[in-house]
Amino acid sequence: KIIEIPFSIYLTDFQLERYPGSNSPSSYASEVILKDQNIEKPFRIYMNNILKYNGYRFFQSSYDRDEKGTILSVNYDSLGTSVSYFGYLIMAIGMVLIFFNKNSRIKALIKTSAKLRDERKKLFAVIILGLFFTINTNAQNPQYNKDHVSEFAKLLVQTSKGRVEPVNTLASEIMRKVAKKSNWEGMSSTEVFLEMQANPEKWKNVPFIKVGNPELRRMLNLRDNYISFNSLFNPATGEYKLNQLVQTAYEKKANTRNKFDKEVINVDERANIMMGVLTGTFLTIFPVPGDDNHKWIHIGEAKLLGSQNETFAQNTLSAYFTAVATGDWISAKSQLNRLASFQQTEGAKIIPPKTKISLEVFYNNANIFGKLSKIFMLLGLIMLGINLATIFNPEFKLGMVKKISVWLIFLLFLVQTAGMAIRWYISGHAPWSNGYESMVFISWATCLAGILFYSRSEITLSLTTLLAGLTLMVAGMSWMNPEITPLVPVLKSYWLIVHVAIITSSYGFLGVGALLGMLNLILIVSRSKTNAARVNLTIKELVNVIDIALLVGLILLTLGSFLGGVWANESWGRYWGWDPKETWALVTILVYTFISHMHKIPGFRGSFAVSAASLVGFSSVLMTYFGVNYYLSGLHSYAQGEPAPVPAGVYVAVVIVIVLIVAAYISEKTAQQIASKKI
Incomplete structure (x- = not known):
């Protein structure tokens, strides 16, 4: 159905900005002119910056494939937005005032907790x-000059996603992905990366690629957990040993792959990363002069620099690695300074400040x-x-x-x-x-x-x-x-920062409640005649803390969900879309609302009930976070491709929790029967 609006909007220009050197959008905006009777108003619409006029709101939604046209979404609900926001505000104020009301449940729980603590002493x-x-402070390889390695660590590279970062960061990421370590035989990740560039033939024969699966190690005739790059190829034919295994693994659905298949895929990825390191394709250290997208390239693409700069890049990089390989640190420093100067000259517009570079190196090493x-x-x-x-x-x-x-x-x-x-x-x-x-x-x-x-x-x-x-x-x-x-552009919002911070904080408080609940169940099971008095006081004290933690967590979770609605409404014009994350956040709110009101329900009162509920209820948080983020698709998902199978440890944990709850229930009932007989 086509709905006409009582005014016109004309697009004068659509602007798409990408992260330097990548195809990932940094932001996109529409320069428009709003025309109505006696009104002609220019406006720039972009993500989280909406055009409002006479109750209509226009949002930057997407753009045409040819990147010449824009797609805007429109919302007409001025009164509804005001009412919704006012409702959120009233509920938020009410929740905050709970902490200051002397007659509130939280105040009562705090007073009770203090009395129990004093009593138990x-x-x-x-x-x-x-x-x-x-x-x-790893042992420094005697071949390398410590000061020079520190300077090389600050040389800048551009990632495939457009981020300009120090070599130290790149080296750390490669070390973690390929060797699954933070250092290698006393060498830091930066030293290893530098030597790989200066002496790639040596590192082709160093067992550096992690192979964790025992079956795959046997097939590759390995004595330990590492294999060299050259050992992955048949010396007689040059055939890649994992070729057929990789094809077989990728033909399976993700949720049907066993541990062997996953390790084959992982080792194949590590081998490809290793090849990229040894061939220098990861060392994208040369800014392309005059490039509109501020792209940086590696030495294999030096033609893009122009003939004069191409010669400079090839000669300087070759001289640098030769100096490093021979231990000529004076020459190495000179060549490194030339490379850094080229970066400062040609890439100045996107180079981060020196303090930020130094701090990032410190952060990585720390x-x-x-x-x-x-x-x-x-x-x-x-x-x-x-x-x-x-x-x-x-x-x-x-x-x-x-x-x-x-x-x-x-x-x-x-x-x-x-x-x-x-x-x-x-x-x-x-x-x-x-x-x-x-x-x-x-x-x-x-x-x-x-x-x-x-x-x-x-x-x-x-x-x-x-x-x-x-x-x-x-x-x-x-x-x-x-x-x-x-x-990505939609995540650049202050509403999102506050929304995620508050909701994530609630997980901490709800997690505290779950841990204390588990401890209480253990105390109930281990209670005896000789320690019953002390244990019972501890249980009561912890129940009070559980109640407080769950109330605080519930309030934070609810407020965070409100703010999530505001973020969604300000970003694309709707509060709620029944995305898996939104749905499970609502489920979690309802679960903890019930738990927090259990003291009002006969049969659901008492230390055991609260402790068990706080432990079981945390499963909704785990589902909201891990389940949605890694197993379900949606706007909030971190998962890629088909979901992986649920780890076996999850089922073991469920069984342990069930056994603990049943044992605590039996112990609690036994204690109640003994107490009733005494009466």
């Missing part, structure tokens, strides 16, 4: 270990989140063990160690905050735009929740510290990509 204890936070994951987990396990020991043995006292440990956690939290701030500055956008970044942010929010709840329950801090470490560990796994990438 449980001392918090931890053991001091020699934990320290240092920058990775491996902040990787180190924090280990320290957080170690601290969390120690603190949890001591807390449990205190519950069952009140004579266990280490008060001073407790204070030191708490301050240490607070310090590490500040370090994590600084790490996220550095990543924000380096990338130019909020550090929660992809799977890796959101996991890091969830870890941060979880740690923050533990610090906030520490005054109410000391054991909560130990659990949140452990969970923060586990979350960072998951972020560091191979299927999470820590690469810093440019944003």
Whole structure:
């Protein structure tokens, strides 16, 4: 159906900007003129910047394939938008006022929690270990000059997605993808990458490509987990040994591939990356003079530089690698400076500031989140063990160690905050735009929740510290990509930044509730006649913290969903589209709304019910995050291609949770029967 509007809009120009050196759109905009009676108004429409006129709103939706025409979406609902936003505002104000109302449930829970803590008088204890936070200082290969490697690390390259970054970042990503390590036999990733460029023939025979599958290792006659590039080819015929295996693996659907098929595909990808490194195609260090898209190229494309610059590039790069290979560091420095000067001259418009380059190199070398994951987990396990020991043995006292440990956690939290701030500055956008970044942010929010709840329950801090470490560990796994990438146009919105930050923070609080619920179930099962009094007080204290954490998480999740609706409405003119992420966010809100009101329902009250519900309810969060992001398609999905099968560990975890809940239920019923007989 065609609907006429009472005015006209004329397109004067459509502008599509791409990230430098890539085909990925950075932004696209429509220069239009709105014409009505006695009105002629020019306006620029682009993503998150809409044209509003007489109740109509025009959004930049897409563009024609020939990139000459624009596609705008239109919305006419001025009153509806005002009413919806006012409703969101009223509900948000009401939720915030809950924290200040002396008669609210949260206030009552906080008072009860304080009384239980004073009554139990449980001392918090931890053991001091020699934990320290240092920058990775790998043994320097004696062949290489340390200062020169540091300078080479700052040489700039342009990625296939158009981002200009230091060689250090590229080398780190290649090392992780090919060797699955952060360093190699005492050499940093930058040293390895430099030597690969200077001496590619040597590295063709170095077992550097990771092969994790035992069956594939046997087929390739490997003694350990690594194979050289040349060993992947038949020395007599030159045939690629994985050729048939790769074809067979790709012919299968993703959800039917076994571990062997996946490893074949992974090794094939690593081999192709290795070939690109050894042939120099990853070293895109030459800006093309006068290129409208600011494209950078590698030495194999030097003709695009023009005859004079082509000669300069070939001679300088050849002389540089010769100097590196022979250890002539004076000459190497001179040639490196010439390359850097060429970049500054021809690529100045897109080159980041020197401070940002140096900070990115520091960020890569520091491996902040990787180190924090280990320290957080170690601290969390120690603190949890001591807390449990205190519950069952009140004579266990280490008060001073407790204070030191708490301050240490607070310090590490500040370090994590600084790490996220550095990543924000380096990338130019909020550090929660992809799977890796959101996991890091969830870890941060979880740690923050533990610090906030520490005054109410000391054991909560130990659990949140452990969970923060586990979350960072998951972020560091191979299927999470820590690469810093440019944003697509629709994600460049302040509404999105706030929306994602609030919703992701809610996961931290809901995760705290789940962990405390699991701990409570364990305490219920382990309760005995001798420790019943102390354990029961601990359970009651933790139930109060669970209720508070779930209420805070529910409020954040709901507010975040409201803001998501605002973002969607401001970006493309609709609040809700029943996208899988939106649908499961609503399911999660409903689940936790029910759990938070269980105390009003007969038969659903009590410590066991709240603890079990908080643990089971977290499955909706896991589905909202992992299920939607990696297994379902939609606007919010990080998955590519067909979904991979669910890991076997998920089924094991489900069985463990069911067994724990059943055991706790039996224990709780037994305790209630004994108590009723005494009465």
